[in-house]
Amino acid sequence: MAADPLWSIRGTLGGARYLAIAGVGFASLLGGWWLLAGSGLVDPVFLPTPTAVARRLLGWYADGSLFADIKISIGRVLGGFGLAVLMAVPLGIYIGSFRPVQAFFEPLMEFARYLPAVAFVPLVLLWVGIGEGAKITLIWIGTFFQMVLMVSDNIRQVPMAQIEAAQTLGANRGEVVSLVVFKSALPGIVDTLRVTLGWAWTYLVVAELVAANSGIGYAILRAQRFLQTDKIFVGILLIGLLGLLMDQSFRLLHRRAFPWLHLR
Amino acid sequence: MNPAPATCIRIERLGKTFRGQSTPTLQAIDLAVAEGEFVALVGASGCGKSTLLRLIAGLEAPSEGQVCLDDRPVQGPGCDRAVVFQDYSLYPWLNVLENVRFCRSLRAHTRDASESEVNSAVERAYALLELMGLDEVRTRYPNQLSGGMRQRVAIARALMAQPRVLLMDEPFGALDAQTREVMHELILRLFEIERSTIVFVTHDVEEAVYLADRVVVLAPQPGRIDSIHPVALPPPGARHPDLKLAADFLHQKKIVLDRIRATSGVQRDLDKLSRLAELSRRDRRPDTKPTAGNH
Ligand SMILES: Nc1ncnc2c1ncn2[C@@H]1O[C@H](COP(=O)(O)OP(=O)(O)OP(=O)(O)O)[C@@H](O)[C@H]1O
Ligand SMILES: [Mg+2]
Numbered sequence: 001m002a003a004d005p006l007w008s009i010r011g012t013l014g015g016a017r018y019l020a021i022a023g024v025g026f027a028s029l030l031g032g033w034w035l036l037a038g039s040g041l042v043d044p045v046f047l048p049t050p051t052a053v054a055r056r057l058l059g060w061y062a063d064g065s066l067f068a069d070i071k072i073s074i075g076r077v078l079g080g081f082g083l084a085v086l087m088a089v090p091l092g093i094y095i096g097s098f099r100p101v102q103a104f105f106e107p108l109m110e111f112a113r114y115l116p117a118v119a120f121v122p123l124v125l126l127w128v129g130i131g132e133g134a135k136i137t138l139i140w141i142g143t144f145f146q147m148v149l150m151v152s153d154n155i156r157q158v159p160m161a162q163i164e165a166a167q168t169l170g171a172n173r174g175e176v177v178s179l180v181v182f183k184s185a186l187p188g189i190v191d192t193l194r195v196t197l198g199w200a201w202t203y204l205v206v207a208e209l210v211a212a213n214s215g216i217g218y219a220i221l222r223a224q225r226f227l228q229t230d231k232i233f234v235g236i237l238l239i240g241l242l243g244l245l246m247d248q249s250f251r252l253l254h255r256r257a258f259p260w261l262h263l264r
Numbered sequence: 265m266n267p268a269p270a271t272c273i274r275i276e277r278l279g280k281t282f283r284g285q286s287t288p289t290l291q292a293i294d295l296a297v298a299e300g301e302f303v304a305l306v307g308a309s310g311c312g313k314s315t316l317l318r319l320i321a322g323l324e325a326p327s328e329g330q331v332c333l334d335d336r337p338v339q340g341p342g343c344d345r346a347v348v349f350q351d352y353s354l355y356p357w358l359n360v361l362e363n364v365r366f367c368r369s370l371r372a373h374t375r376d377a378s379e380s381e382v383n384s385a386v387e388r389a390y391a392l393l394e395l396m397g398l399d400e401v402r403t404r405y406p407n408q409l410s411g412g413m414r415q416r417v418a419i420a421r422a423l424m425a426q427p428r429v430l431l432m433d434e435p436f437g438a439l440d441a442q443t444r445e446v447m448h449e450l451i452l453r454l455f456e457i458e459r460s461t462i463v464f465v466t467h468d469v470e471e472a473v474y475l476a477d478r479v480v481v482l483a484p485q486p487g488r489i490d491s492i493h494p495v496a497l498p499p500p501g502a503r504h505p506d507l508k509l510a511a512d513f514l515h516q517k518k519i520v521l522d523r524i525r526a527t528s529g530v531q532r533d534l535d536k537l538s539r540l541a542e543l544s545r546r547d548r549r550p551d552t553k554p555t556a557g558n559h
Contacts, residue, residue: 159352159353161349161351161352161353162352162353162355164321164323164341164347164349164353165347165349165353165354165418165421166366166370167323167340167341168321168322168323168341168342168343168345168346168347168422168431169343169346169366169367169370169372169421169422169425170342170343170367170370170372170373170425171370171372172370172371172372175369175370175371179366179369179370180355183355183357184355184356184357186357258357259405260356260357260359260405260406260407261356263405263407263408
């Protein structure tokens, strides 16, 4: 008898079924929450019901600040993350391609990535003030060093045979890097960016919790002062949802830009 | 009688010792490959065949001696010596046609190209695809191809650069016997049409004798030339797979095989094996007692 393709190891699953199962996953989370909150066993101050959270979301939308907060938060993430990408990708390519560059930067980056980004908050406030620059800088600190190391790793994963084949076809150093190494590593780099974007969201919240007067993180902080647990829930869920959306757009980009990887 | 063809590759007192190793991998290699000649390198695993090929390609630097191409010492890899690797060297993000045309995106091939050269390059790409039987699949990506097709693309990509020398390192090592046979006919046909100089590494003696003008046997530790066997077979265009069953062919194959056996220490390994067999026989004796029932 043929094995059930659904449960064979690394078996196949159609898109519709995948979505259905994912939907069940979310629904059970929501259902569990509802049951627990509705059962009366837990004080609503600790765990508001989904309806209370939804009502709070509508209220946030009604007073007009919801989209403004989302917009400013997304702007900060993209600013800090974009800056990190612009600097980390070229540097990572050089580190991964040339040994002396690696020797110079890699130990530095390994050291820097263990510096706790959160502990930089007071310094960042001192250096760049309390404006938008502070949030962008903090997100940059939280993502840049890891990103450099991961990109240089992506570059080093390129099979030597691909590089040597280009050399024996007459490619010079620049052509090997731009036409082979970069192209070959690009899918891996996009994955690296997708993963680090998640961290950018984490540091966004940190920045908005300590040094902001706008954004989703700030809204969460203010809700805490008034013990509006339901608003805290809205903020957390919003950030989760935005992260998920960005993650999915990266996956879509991956599928569109690298069709050969998704052929089988 | 034709005048002797010019020497294409001249290898002089070539030696290679890898960093951190005390014994040389290759020692005192002397070999001249003539223009348009097909030379096969065979030898025990680890004797340095790939290393020799990589030295000719310029992918490794010699520790001693030198490799000359047309009397100029090889300094590094270049488009006059294309290499076909065993695997993993196709570009997965390019389709078949783009892989074959890859060298046309390099300055080395477009720098001084006139329009007619560009046009003839386009024609050459299509001609190569046709010759290699890749016409149908030219818009496919490498991961949609079988192993045999992938190697054909790799060969077409190398030939597209119109190299003086084609270097191949076990290009059919990962293919099954039938595909291999098809590839042999293809290579012979190509060799007849393109008349390029080929250095071909293989561990398959039959393949070496069937394809090459000369078979070079390398001996291991340190890698050195043990013997060179000119092959007396009809010209490439007239070879046929049935030849592999002819007494004369088998005889030539046996001579080469015997040399490889003599140099590879297989005898020593066989002695070790029989000692191992003896040991395990002794170990097994106590086990032959029936195991105690546990119920
Ligand atoms: N880059 C390297 N650094 C150190 N040692 C190496 C390197 N490349 C090859 N060697 C050593 O040189 C010897 C010859 O290797 P080589 O790959 O040339 O053998 P080969 O004849 O091609 O073997 P096979 O038939 O298994 O492919 C081996 O002992 C190998 O360990
Ligand atoms: Mg080898």
